[in-house]
Amino acid sequence: MADRRPSMAERRPSMQNSRRPSVIPHLAGIEKPVLPTTPDECDVLICGTGLVESVLAAALAWQGSNVLHVDSNPYYGDTCSTLTIEQIKAWCHHVNSNSPGFHGFTKALLYIPRPNKLNSKDYSIDLTPRILFAKSDLLSLLIKSRVFRYLEFQSISNFHTFENDSFGKMSSSKEEIFTDQSLSLSSKRSLMKLMKFVFEYDNEENAALLAQHKTTPFVKFVEEKYRLLPGQINELCYTLGLSSTPDIQTPQAMSRIRRYLISFNVYGNFPALYSKFGGPGEISQGFCRSAAVAGATYKLDTTLQSFDSETKLATFKDGTKVKVSEKVVCSPSQAPTGSQYTPERKYEVTRLVTIVEKSCKEWFSDGDSAAVVVFPPNSLPSLNKFPVQVMIMGPGSGCCPNGQCIWYLSTIEKGEKARLDVESGLKKLEESILRESEDSGFDVALNDEDIVVRPDGTASVINSVKLGKSYKEFVPKEKLTFLFKLMFTQFTSVEPFGVASESVYRRASKEEVSSLAASGAPDKGIVYSNMPSAEISYDGIVTEAKLLYTSIVGSDDDFFDVDFEDEDETDQISNQNNNDSAIVDEDDEEFKDEMDFEL
Known part of the structure; x- marks a missing residue:
């Protein structure tokens, strides 16, 4: 890829030495070229490396599922990517030309009056910027899963x-x-x-x-x-x-x-x-790295063309095929190329x-x-x-x-x-x-x-x-x-005032299914996630990931139920700006998954 953001490892080479580099594998498309081949079979195929899908991939991989995680884009993050200036230019072109995979966005207007003052790679621009509350289910999960080790946080x-x-x-x-x-x-x-x-x-x-x-x-x-x-x-x-x-x-x-x-x-x-260096796109990469540690396979620039629910065969645009024994999960932007599916625009x-x-x-x-x-x-x-x-x-x-x-x-x-x-x-x-x-x-x-x-x-x-x-x-x-x-407009089926409530996402998912049935799209056997909500916090991300996880596994009882080898360590979420830092005690009984704010 001609233009890309520096990877996590490239941005923080000094920190990588303390993070068990022999254990943490490189992600395809970030530090090494994309894998030349696609595996013949997998348990779960996930299309789209957005934040919800990345959390789901890591949860499934640690649970023991054989996960193949692909994205039609040459970068991670999907609809919540963090992009360079050049990637934003290409993104706008795809949105305005109504390209497959970009139907959840419209009317992208880009104005760069002084291009000579912009070095593309110096910028990390979020499509869906977010802030992370100190008491939130996502922060609890970042700590529990150890994904925060791949990230830097500031206040x-x-x-x-x-x-x-x-x-x-x-x-x-x-x-x-x-x-x-x-x-x-x-x-x-x-x-x-x-x-x-x-x-x-x-x-x-x-x-x-x-x-x-x-x-x-x-x-x-x-x-x-x-x-x-x-x-x-x-x-x-x-x-x-x-x-x-x-x-x-x-x-x-x-x-x-x-x-x-x-x-x-x-x-x-x-x-x-x-999160420093980018928002949801950066955190998505963190969960993808975690999934890779647990054995998930990653491929970028890989577009799902069709899925046959009878034979369980998924066919990609390059002609390769993979047999999926359990489920296919798709981001709305990653619908098969032959599908008439478009995200709900409520x-x-x-x-x-x-x-x-x-x-x-x-x-x-x-x-x-x-x-x-x-x-x-x-x-x-x-x-x-x-x-x-x-x-x-x-x-x-x-x-x-x-x-x-x-x-x-x-x-x-x-x-x-x-x-x-x-x-x-x-x-x-x-x-x-x-x-x-x-x-x-x-x-x-x-x-x-x-x-x-x-x-x-x-x-x-x-x-x-x-x-x-x-x-x-x-x-x-x-x-x-x-x-x-x-400037651009994004569509979603998730209520703008919804908090971390299962009912919000169950309702949104049902509307997506109804919309899909009405369109007559041949997408039987594919489970779709939702477009990102208007919420500027991360509320709802873990909730939706758990609902998708339950649709595959049957319950969320073992969602990231992992005994890490360094469980007794006291970890830190560091604020690298001056001397401020946020210290997390893993044994702090107050810090639990308690962000279900539906009263």
Whole structure:
């Protein structure tokens, strides 16, 4: 392949020596050429190396199944890949030409005004960016499976809400709420009552109250019961809870808020992490490496042409065949070339990805190189009905060179309105970073209300990105340089507000089957996974992988039930940025698979 991202081993040669290199085999297509031949038979054939499929492949391989894992692309990750600039160009061409394998995406628009400033391999661009909460089933699985050893994690501590033309950093801990001088005493009491309710939702009294309001919109519930102001509700629902819709019901919203609160201060003064050098695409490779250790076979550039459910023969585009004794699992993008199957398009997510020539350090906390920004409904000039969510990745993330930054904007709005909303959000981001930038020559005047003194005597600014009304007429001395813009629409059958709930994925899978039957596609014997959801966390990944695992094995009782030879070791998830680190104690009884947030 002419252009590819450096492999994990190439990126971290110094770390590989401590990771049993004699045990961990190289993955075909990453460190060595693709295997020249295809095995004659296997137990399970998995088409597509997306995150769900990669988790499934590793689980099956460690359970003892003979797994053949292929992908029609020359890279790993499938619909959640992490790609270079050149790979993004090819991806856009395939999407716009409606090529087989790319039907889950549409209307890919790519603009590169200064190509001479971009070295393709210096960039890792996610098709479906994600953050990882410290208390989550995927992080538990990464530790249990030892896959975290192939990855590097960094913290995200800054979550910003856009309101009244300013970005405010959330107050989410007791200390921050009590010392926030922008909140009245009654507001502080109401927020503390709500936080207590979230932590104690399962006691008899709270459970009964929640049952009474299981169909009540969260916004209405907290407004009436806790008398919260619109700004506080926005922070809770859209920034802390990361809800992608204003219609989210009270139980779902409460579970999202709890997800954040129980994740905060687990490994440090932050609630979430992200994988360095890329998101889901990077983690997918980690699980593929784990599957390879357990004996799975990998082949890239391998397209499934057909599967005969009677003879159990799978035929690939190059003419090779393999007999599958148990199941064929396909990503929606990897449907056989003769199939009429297209992914269910019940829900949409529109994404805008930009590379800016600025470090954007003003958005990050010390030691961080990433942040989350949320535009609540009706906060943009476009009068957005749905929130616009933004993930910002700085140069320390390993995804772009120094002095640059990648912005990921997304919304579940549909059609041209969606594009108008993300473009409006982009404009506000541009204005704010120019106002706040030290290079602009614009000094922000702070007063006593802007600064809070912590109990330990340290002082900090309440709003890490301060854009008060008095700055609206500010004209920057510089212009922001955009090096890259990519916009596209992705389809999925997974509810945008779904948390780690089996019912969400069972329902989505049934809809996929119904759609497949209606199309008359000859895909008998093939089990399809779902297109990635609009969720910007990793919630649901393990849930869907377990459902697929159960459809093959019969239950998920032995899902990654593996006794590793170094079980007694204490492992670490290292934050390589400065001295911050997240330490994981394998014997910590608190850290278990407990992220089923369906209340």
